[in-house]
Amino acid sequence: MSWKLGVSFFLFGLINNVLYVIILSAALDLVPASTPKGLIAFCNITPSLAAKVGWPYLLKGTVRYNQRVIGCCILSVLGMIVVALSGGVGMRLLGISLASLSSGLGELTFLQLSTTYVPTIAGRSVGYFASGTGAAGLVGAFLWWELRNFGVRVGVGLSSVLPLTIPLVHFFLLPKPSSISKQDEEDDGAEPLMTSSTEYTPLPTDEGEDSTVGYRSSRTVALSASDKWRLVKPMILKYMLPLCEHPFFEYTINQGISPTLLYPVPSPEEHPLIALLIKSIRDYYPLWQLVYQATVFLSRSSISLGFPPLPEKLLPIPAVIQLVILLTLVYESAVGIFGDSSEGASFFLVFLLISIEGICGGLAYVNAFYRINQEKSDSSDPETAKQEKEFKIGSVGFSDSSGIMLAALVSMPLELSLCAVQVKRGKGLCRSL
Template sequence: MLKEYDPVSVKLSGSYIPMTDLEGSSESDDEFNVVSAERRPIHSRKEEEESILGTSPVGTEKWRNLFAYWMLGLTNNFAYVIMLSAAHDILSKDFHGGGDDPGNGTASNGSNPRDCNTMSTGTILLADIIPSLIIKAIVPFITFGSHHQRITVVVIACSISFILVGAAVNEVMAIIGVACASLSSGLGEVTFLPYTSNFHRNTVSAWSSGTGGAGVFGALSYAGLTAIGLTPRATVFSMLVVPIIMSLNFWVVLEHPRGKRCCSRNHSYSQELQLEHLESSLTLKEKFRYVPRLLKFMIPLGIVYIGEYLINQGLMELVYFPSLSWLDHHEQYRWYQVIYQVGVMISRSSVHCFQIHHIWITSVLQWVNVILFLSTAITAWIGSIWVVFILIIWEGLLGGAAYVNTFYRIAMEVPQSHKHFAMSITTLADTTGIAIAGVIAIPVHNLICDLPL
């Protein structure tokens, strides 16, 4: 029995037999084994698959599609990043008090010597992740709507999120807006990322790099615009251009596979349709049975994200340097977010230069960071903000590396017939990790804030 197979056809006796004719022969150790056959070199089989997916030239992807996917990654995560960057401001009394300086000045939130908000930014994290978690838990198993219909919902939800948060008169209204951003980001990821299975695998790295770019540009635009005097409300409203950019890239720039007449002169249109059938023919039972095989990707990624977001939304706001004259507490938090996102973008764009085959290594290193941030949040043993900046960028590098290498390994190792589902369900791992981090962050924030300095 052969472990590797051509996802389109197997060469037998000089002719090509569709894989669907071979299905059902065995469901023992590996559902995807096929009978012994004279096989072509693996590189030629990959080239055939890539040509059937419509890439041109073979083995590459058109620049317009790579650019479109980079921009889709950027715009899909933008609202999510903005809400986390604005979390400290949203929970500040000034944001809803009607003043002209909500978080731009030196306003403090209470008499606690640690300058804590009443609620942890973990509250915003939960609002920014729970709707996404629900979407990612349901959509991979029960698909609804076409890709175009789903993206329409993504664009509308993204727009509503910026409007509600910008116009918020209380915390509840703002949190509902944050939840809309979560719904938009979650549905977008579970739609855009599996859709990469219709293109060359390089679109995965383009998407990942774009999501890293969302972190940098989102956090930097929020911190920068508020730093030059724009209020947080006005800054959020200015982000309404983001869903417009997303729409243009999905419906105008991206060349959708169904728009192609034929993939190659050597392959019939029926073969193209057959490949699409292989991607969507899994039954609900088959999907559930395949999930355990994906745990080697999902568990390490989830552990990395628990540690990462426990730092970002539970501990980072408590690492505060009151002696700094050039950055107040709000501004320190905003620039922490920028620096973290720089690390994420660098590592999410690095898969073609440096690959990590054992994702669990990033899990261990990320939890070393948790210990460092927890200890300094309690005892303030780190005396320089520059040391914190270095730790934050390192944290971002680990998180981004775990993400891009996980999905790149899936793109390389999972059979084409299961790749769409694998991409979709694995997004649940990081979202679950973030949700767990949000739940942990709230009591950790409250316990530390009750401690004396």
Template sequence: MMENSVNSDPAGGSGTPGTGPHNDARGPRWRNWTGFWLLGLCNNFAYVVMLSAAHDILQTQESQNATTPNATFPAGNSSSSSSSRYDCNPVSTAAVLLADILPTLVIKLAAPFVIHKMPYGVRVLLCSFMAATSFLLVSFSSSVWMSILGVIFASMSSGLGELSFLSLTVYFSREVLGGWGSGTGGAGVLGALVYSGLTQLGLSPQKTLLLMLLIPFIMVLSYFFLLVAPPAVPQWTSRDTEYSAVSSEDRQQLVDGPEEEEQDKPAPVTGDRTTGPLTLTEKLDVIKGLLRFVFPLGLVYFAEYFINQGLMELLYFPTFFLSHAEQYRWYQTLYQVGVLVSRSSLCCVKIRKLWFLSLLQVVNAVVLLSAVQYQFLPSAWLVFVVVLYEGLLGGAAYVNTFYFISKETADRQREFAMAAASVGDSLGIAAAGLAAFPVHSHFCSL
């Protein structure tokens, strides 16, 4: 495992980065890895839960139309007024996906250019507040629009958190990227599994969501009390310029360990400048250089979320022992299991051929689209296998993308590059949500 370059007190105090070969005690190293794991878990938890609850969120409107304005989520079998053979909700679950991703996309497009003015401590508190608000809004929702508003708060929390924590990794040993990736995968499994499991056991979705208010609290504890952050991290005071808090030499010591491969040493993207804040021209040049990472990542996520929110609801087997809502929940859960496994694989295998992962994911989407059209799959068990494999591909694409961006970007540009590249998955997800609407309308009209 790579050596951490932060000299810190094992009890939690921060020291001076890179002062000697034995300055990184095992305690701070594992605290940082575990801290980023928990931050990844907490950051993506609300986002995942909202997608797992998408079918129930849309069913709420039908329950309210049939009963009273105070009706809450249905917890049992789904029923639809649709006469379609696909047992469709009137509105595609892609509506929840778009509410869950569009605010994230807006934040990721704009924030990398200005987010350095907001200290990391303030960002964490803001993310926690928005995540808690999302759970409260959806759990006490009396209409779909109120639920969608809660989903939007979850999206804003996740988007701000992702670009912030990816940027934060440049102040630590590169191994914390493995912790972050594994934690985001863990969020998928725990979020989907907890929601599916508790509702399967009979707990109402409303009470389930209220229990999840513990997650934003864990995020705050993980950041402020578990991480051993170097003094260079702008905790409470804003910066007028980016990257000025850490010199190029110190940043190299912070992110590189003794096991780093020499052939992957980054080369500057623009000009001869090695110090000072990035200019707008340099930022645009960095973004241009990131396209070889952003496009494959976006394609992977387009294919998998087209499956998740455009096709999963339509892959319904009436004779299976699970109801329609239950089938949908477990599709989401198994997909997240695949994501967890592959996002935790960085310590074992690294995949540089990102386009290959993209093409395999597109094949998955084509196969399942054909299965919806021609209904040739005999059982939900086969869908379970495919969505597990789908999650493996998506998680591998994510964690390898940011690992190689971290290795192949110059020190001065790395913090900006990590934040800017995070838009790739969101672009793919947003495009998938838009594409899912006509597909849903077509099949539900049959």
């Protein structure tokens, strides 16, 4: 497989998602302490959800990839500039919403773009994109860990230049589908899990036009509402439910529970290792985000590193594990498993559970989209088959975003409730942020 293809999709995932992660990691700095951090998550996902519902379900015909890439870049840059230059909560939430719209449309676009390549290469493209989204979590959390010392205006302002990378990669590095032949697929050294019932031919990627040869099709093909329902129906329990559950549990933990998982600043004498990481109470929340994002990156990279995908019957298992972790962390926050005098044990327990949470979330994401990408089309018409593959992988994205949005709604009252419970038992650290 062309190294340019792998690098391109990795960068698509990285840059498209990095601003989203920076905003979540900066939640404590973007709003006053009295404002629930779940409000940031809500504004950071609702426009993304609207994009994932609107484009695949409402729009017809082939995907205009060039226009989408340029539009996503403009929205991202504009959104981050608004966040950086605004001091009020309302304008910052508006900027976050613009960046969210760009992120949702971008994820939809690049997942659909992967289906325009020959099947095995398409599957690898999804793996590299997922790896890039995982790296975005790690890079975004680390960037804000460093940039937060410069304040919101400078830190967010510097991050606004990152989206300019995407058009450069799309137009100057990414190989065209027609440039990767069947022989390239065989040379990749991997057998596709599922192949199309018809011989695969790379097809136009921009409104009926092959940008390589300048051909424009005179035939218009568009999926009807009944066609789309026929394609979606078998995926509801198979893919959509797991893709909704795991982000719901993840983001409820990250936005509703993590801000309350606070302990006294460790002394170098009693906890030398923890003291290297925690210098103030405000360091706990970004640290938990960093741990989560690091483990997500590792698990989302599993397919691009050559590990086999999970069997379909095991796709719901990561969400079940995350539910157990959520309940355990709620108890730890409200009551304290080891008691308030055992900060070291509590710290390492939370560290371990958040690591497992990240691994489960990454595996659920990359395996679901990989298997959707590799599903065959029953249509004998190449253009119809192409649109069906684009729609199927785009249609499930709203499940992931719906889980995140529901988590944002739940995490706001959950954070406030857990903080109130801690204060009642004499632990007021959550009020000092």
